[in-house]
Amino acid sequence: DADVTQTPRNRITKTGKRIMLECSQTKGHDRMYWYRQDPGLGLRLIYYSFDVKDINKGEISDGYSVSRQAQAKFSLSLESAIPNQTALYFCATSDGLAGASGANVLTFGAGSRLTVL
Amino acid sequence: AQSVTQPDIHITVSEGASLELRCNYSYGATPYLFWYVQSPGQGLQLLLKYFSGDTLVQGIKGFEAEFKRSQSSFNLRKPSVHWSDAAEYFCAVGAGGATNKLIFGTGTLLAVQP
Numbered sequence: 001d002a003d004v005t006q007t008p009r010n011r012i013t014k015t016g017k018r019i020m021l022e023c024s025q026t027k028g029h030d031r032m033y034w035y036r037q038d039p040g041l042g043l044r045l046i047y048y049s050f051d052v053k054d055i056n057k058g059e060i061s062d063g064y065s066v067s068r069q070a071q072a073k074f075s076l077s078l079e080s081a082i083p084n085q086t087a088l089y090f091c092a093t094s095d096g097l098a099g100a101s102g103a104n105v106l107t108f109g110a111g112s113r114l115t116v117l
Numbered sequence: 118a119q120s121v122t123q124p125d126i127h128i129t130v131s132e133g134a135s136l137e138l139r140c141n142y143s144y145g146a147t148p149y150l151f152w153y154v155q156s157p158g159q160g161l162q163l164l165l166k167y168f169s170g171d172t173l174v175q176g177i178k179g180f181e182a183e184f185k186r187s188q189s190s191f192n193l194r195k196p197s198v199h200w201s202d203a204a205e206y207f208c209a210v211g212a213g214g215a216t217n218k219l220i221f222g223t224g225t226l227l228a229v230q231p
Contacts, residue, residue, distance in 0.1 A: 106163070108162075
């Protein structure tokens, strides 16, 4: 099994629908992230969480919300999807040990491709 | 603020030729620097990282990168490219410590000609 699992892998939906992308990890990492990838724009950070009680906005959080249900689970929601949210979404994790050099090394899931019509 | 620039959107090289992918960063202190590779339909895989010490770092799959503080660069190199290296490559910079967020470049798409 993959260390970071994202579901669904592909989803097509309509404008205005609520969508949830789920992420679970077996790495035992404290830190989890949601990124969005668009052609020519690279990866942009949507939200990140350093532990279950800590949620932070990234650079493009508008239109998105997240829930950290447990150390291993971090979900991304689009309350009312719009076409410009069509993108490839990645969940990632990292080691949260203070001062650890590995704290910056991200482990990525395989991605969830979302299409909003 | 941190930023990363990958000036080459698309590069094509012949199999067996050498490769250099450029990355320039902006950050006030010594950054944490990374190269990730994304194969078609896959997530991102870490190729190598620089935190401190030797400025020439070795990674997986025969890749290496050199940190040049004076040029704010962290270019990725490989002496002989294989067809399986065709992928998209992302440079990223991190502040480290409590902030622990990575900023990614826009990526360079590598095509390999037979």
